[in-house]
Amino acid sequence: MQALSIFSPETVIYNANQSESPDMAAFIVVEGIDGSGKSTAAKSLAERVKGRAVLTREPTDSWIGKAVRAGEKGEVSPYLDALLFMADRAQHTLSIKGWLDEGRTVICDRYYHSTVAYQTAYLKGRSLGDNFDWLLEANLRISASPDTTFLLVLDPEKAIERAGGRGDFSRFERLEFLKDVQETYERLAQQDKSIIRIDAEKTPEAIVESMLEHIEGRKI
Numbered sequence: 001m002q003a004l005s006i007f008s009p010e011t012v013i014y015n016a017n018q019s020e021s022p023d024m025a026a027f028i029v030v031e032g033i034d035g036s037g038k039s040t041a042a043k044s045l046a047e048r049v050k051g052r053a054v055l056t057r058e059p060t061d062s063w064i065g066k067a068v069r070a071g072e073k074g075e076v077s078p079y080l081d082a083l084l085f086m087a088d089r090a091q092h093t094l095s096i097k098g099w100l101d102e103g104r105t106v107i108c109d110r111y112y113h114s115t116v117a118y119q120t121a122y123l124k125g126r127s128l129g130d131n132f133d134w135l136l137e138a139n140l141r142i143s144a145s146p147d148t149t150f151l152l153v154l155d156p157e158k159a160i161e162r163a164g165g166r167g168d169f170s171r172f173e174r175l176e177f178l179k180d181v182q183e184t185y186e187r188l189a190q191q192d193k194s195i196i197r198i199d200a201e202k203t204p205e206a207i208v209e210s211m212l213e214h215i216e217g218r219k220i
Contacts, residue, residue, distance in 0.1 A: 035159030
């Protein structure tokens with residue numbers, strides 16, 4: 001499929017045996033603040049879920065995703081930062097839809113929820129007001145609708161301890177920022193009933209078991 005050709009192989013992090021019979025085709029997103037363990041959970045879920053699972057992530061490793069990372073390292077307009085993430089997502093969504101059409105189960109480590117949560121917090125920190133509504137509307141226009149989104153919820157202070165305080169912020173600035181991100185994730189969860197909150201203080205094994213229970217219960 002031509003739509004998939006611009007992506008490097010690293011975009012597909014995990015690809016189950018294609019000879020397996022697909023028990024389901026579904027789009028599952030794993031979200032959470034830095035340090036919540038979402039990447040570990042997404043990988044473990046892809047390895048455990050039945051059917052032909054594809055694990056992918058955002059930003060991607062395409063040329064657009066590389067532009068996103070370059071923008072994060074440089075001084076760019078805060079709005080450009082949000083738009084770069086959205087451009088990467090718009091193209092990535094074509095790949096996601098292609099995998100779903102093939103009967104694959106797509107598990108995505110971060111999707112539009114991250115852009116809404118992080119950019120809302122970032123723009124607020126730049127004294128640019130509450131940008132939640134337009135960020136959500138714009139992202140919904142270019143995104144596929146996940147069957148389920150798992151939101152790993154962890155106290156921001158504990159998340160910083162797990163992440164080792166990484167980032168260019170001071171510890172206090174980082175904490176306040178992650179609190180704003182967490183708050184925006186909760187705003188999304190209140191509006192979208194497909195978002196399932198998972199206690200990220202559980203062990204990695206227990207987190208994946210909780211995800212599998214929800215998947216089986218919803219008959220995805």
